[in-house]
Amino acid sequence: MQIIVCENYEEMSQKGAEIITAEVKSNSKAILGLATGNTPIGIYRYLVEAYHKGGLDFSEVQTYNLDEYLPIDPADENSYAAFMHDHLWDKVNLKPEHCNIPAGNVGMEGAAAECAAYDQRIQAAGGIDLQLLGIGRNGHIGFNEPGDALHTGTHAVKLTDSTIAANGPLFANPDDMPRHALTMGMGAIFAAKKVLLVANGKNKHEAVKGLLGDAITTACPASLLKLHQNLILLCDKEAYHG
Numbered sequence: 001m002q003i004i005v006c007e008n009y010e011e012m013s014q015k016g017a018e019i020i021t022a023e024v025k026s027n028s029k030a031i032l033g034l035a036t037g038n039t040p041i042g043i044y045r046y047l048v049e050a051y052h053k054g055g056l057d058f059s060e061v062q063t064y065n066l067d068e069y070l071p072i073d074p075a076d077e078n079s080y081a082a083f084m085h086d087h088l089w090d091k092v093n094l095k096p097e098h099c100n101i102p103a104g105n106v107g108m109e110g111a112a113a114e115c116a117a118y119d120q121r122i123q124a125a126g127g128i129d130l131q132l133l134g135i136g137r138n139g140h141i142g143f144n145e146p147g148d149a150l151h152t153g154t155h156a157v158k159l160t161d162s163t164i165a166a167n168g169p170l171f172a173n174p175d176d177m178p179r180h181a182l183t184m185g186m187g188a189i190f191a192a193k194k195v196l197l198v199a200n201g202k203n204k205h206e207a208v209k210g211l212l213g214d215a216i217t218t219a220c221p222a223s224l225l226k227l228h229q230n231l232i233l234l235c236d237k238e239a240y241h242g
């Protein structure tokens, strides 16, 4: 594992964008796994800036997002699809047909077929070259939540109270937050050639400790990542030192 501890959020975001930029420059057809949430917003801002300065070309890049609420309309302003349109997809020269995210408007009955199709698309694309990940306060990655077991493939999950408490306030009416989500499983995340996990702020310290500690446990899904051959932990001082 490579650990990069930055002074603050801005430095972390800049560094994250540099790592992704290097990936895209070394492979114009890179398959990027992308994440939503507060943490990667700065990275996307620096990527958009690098694109506008010139020299960063996403025209052949494909992206696969980790997760989406269920049920949600992709056009809903709270959907992760909308987040990605706002922060990256519509701001660089990614082709719309190259931007992938599980469809949250399939309903519970369509979830299994959507998940299987999503995994097939990732495999057909050749797997993920670089997976960007945030980390939940409870150690979740994507919506792979702490529990008795973790799953390999993309699957539907019931969100935990901790995740509902963290994300509910982002909805105009927190009660409108969907209680389920579709998430990539540990399989596609682990199969990524490189994983870039970003964390900032004191409230991520416990989760970062879970990642760095000796234990590998489904009680902290991120703890499994220390088995990954090419993991970069990119964080700020607060997340690292508490």
Ligand code: PGA
Pocket (backbone or CB within 6 Å): 036, 037, 038, 039, 040, 133, 134, 135, 136, 137, 140, 141, 142
């Ligand atoms: P955050 O979410 O970036 O909004 O803290 C991270 C996550 O829950 O994976």
